[in-house]
Amino acid sequence: xxxxxGVEQAIHSVAMLSGLSEGGVLSAAxxxxxxxxSTSYLLKHLQALSGAGILDxxxxxxxxxxxxxxxxxxxxxDIVLSVEGPAPAxxxxxxxxxxxxxxPSRYFAKPCGISAAMLKAEQVYRAELAKTTIADLxxxxxxxxxxxxAARGCxxxxxxxxxxxx
Amino acid sequence: xxxxxGVEQAIHSVAMLSGLSEGGVLSAAxxxxxxxxSTSYLLKHLQALSGAGILDxxxxxxxxxxxxxxxxxxxxxDIVLSVEGPAPAxxxxxxxxxxxxxxPSRYFAKPCGISAAMLKAEQVYRAELAKTTIADLxxxxxxxxxxxxAARGCxxxxxxxxxxxx
DNA sequence: TAATCATGGATAAAAAAGATCCATGATTAT
DNA sequence: ATAATCATGGATCTTTTTTATCCATGATTA
Numbered sequence: 251x252x253x254x255x256g257v258e259q260a261i262h263s264v265a266m267l268s269g270l271s272e273g274g275v276l277s278a279a280x281x282x283x284x285x286x287x288s289t290s291y292l293l294k295h296l297q298a299l300s301g302a303g304i305l306d307x308x309x310x311x312x313x314x315x316x317x318x319x320x321x322x323x324x325x326x327x328d329i330v331l332s333v334e335g336p337a338p339a340x341x342x343x344x345x346x347x348x349x350x351x352x353x354p355s356r357y358f359a360k361p362c363g364i365s366a367a368m369l370k371a372e373q374v375y376r377a378e379l380a381k382t383t384i385a386d387l388x389x390x391x392x393x394x395x396x397x398x399x400a401a402r403g404c405x406x407x408x409x410x411x412x413x414x415x416x
Numbered sequence: 417x418x419x420x421x422g423v424e425q426a427i428h429s430v431a432m433l434s435g436l437s438e439g440g441v442l443s444a445a446x447x448x449x450x451x452x453x454s455t456s457y458l459l460k461h462l463q464a465l466s467g468a469g470i471l472d473x474x475x476x477x478x479x480x481x482x483x484x485x486x487x488x489x490x491x492x493x494d495i496v497l498s499v500e501g502p503a504p505a506x507x508x509x510x511x512x513x514x515x516x517x518x519x520p521s522r523y524f525a526k527p528c529g530i531s532a533a534m535l536k537a538e539q540v541y542r543a544e545l546a547k548t549t550i551a552d553l554x555x556x557x558x559x560x561x562x563x564x565x566a567a568r569g570c571x572x573x574x575x576x577x578x579x580x581x582x
Numbered sequence: 583t584a585a586t587c588a589t590g591g592a593t594a595a596a597a598a599a600g601a602t603c604c605a606t607g608a609t610t611a612t
Numbered sequence: 613a614t615a616a617t618c619a620t621g622g623a624t625c626t627t628t629t630t631t632a633t634c635c636a637t638g639a640t641t642a
Contacts, residue, residue: 478617
């Protein structure tokens with residue numbers, strides 16, 4: 251079982267954007283630079299996030315990304331699904347029907363019990379992810395690191411804007 | 417997010433073995449043939465299962481695999497962990513500490529809040545998997561397909577034994 | 583009108599998964 | 613005792629997925 255690295259980048263990006271002041275945006279390059287990851291690759295995830303309606307894009311100079319809705323309305327599940335795709339981790343390949351000794355087809359009216367159990371667990375997993383919003387994270391991080399990633403994002407934004415202003 | 421195919425093969429193999437009569441065993445080749453998968457590859461998973469104490473091996477002619485403990489004492493989690501390994505799906509790469517603009521190290525006394533939330537969800541996932549035992553599956557399958565994989569496994573065992581007896 | 587940015591496709595390199603093969607050692611039926 | 617059978621483990625190879633990069637295009641605004 252494995253989750254792509256893109257998920258971590260995406261969540262951190264959204265968390266960072268959640269700290270922007272009203273009307274502020276952050277370019278893909280700036281986010282990538284801050285996180286120390288490839289811009290071109292992060293772009294792919296940012297685009298997935300905007301495609302899923304989590305982020306808005308602002309074109310033109312001074313353009314960039316910003317949250318499409320309030321931090322309290324964005325869950326970890328939203329982000330994970332938009333980056334990883336909606337496919338479940340467990341895919342039943344109906345192993346029972348293959349091979350030289352398959353069970354008769356009348357046995358497959360109902361789905362495989364193993365698959366059902368695995369999918370149920372995944373459902374619980376997703377439900378748990380849906381409980382945590384970006385707003386919750388901001389709160390948690392604030393407790394932990396005295397201002398949190400969000401605030402730091404703002405500071406970086408200022409640096410970035412000062413840089414581009416000259 | 418993705419689970420290897422080995423997980424499905426492993427669970428089906430264990431479910432099949434759970435239907436053996438007292439003292440019965442099934443060779444790796446027989447299990448692989450029944451499921452229509454590569455013997456050499458399935459072997460790797462069967463070995464992982466025996467290494468984890470889920471299966472016992474019986475060497476020699478008429479040897480093979482059998483359950484090391486009662487079906488009610490084997491959970492889906494046991495199987496998934498032994499095949500996929502214990503590593504969590506979400507691995508925090510401490511993205512905050514990398515890049516040209518890292519947060520000061522004093523911010524990292526406590527673990528990343530994002531990581532904590534992701535890991536919590538995974539914990540819930542595993543807890544759900546731990547709720548289902550092979551015995552439960554046998555019951556479910558019995559309802560669904562009139563005898564279940566286990567019974568079918570027995571039938572196949574008889575065929576296999578007849579084949580090897582001549 | 584020129585600079586800046588997102589977008590999307592194509593592509594390439596790296597890592598992981600899936601699958602196979604072979605040599606070895608242990609066990610048991612004959 | 614001997615031969616057959618089986619698990620074991622290591623080495624290897626192929627395929628797929630992931631990660632990362634690049635470039636051409638179109639939209640937007642200073």
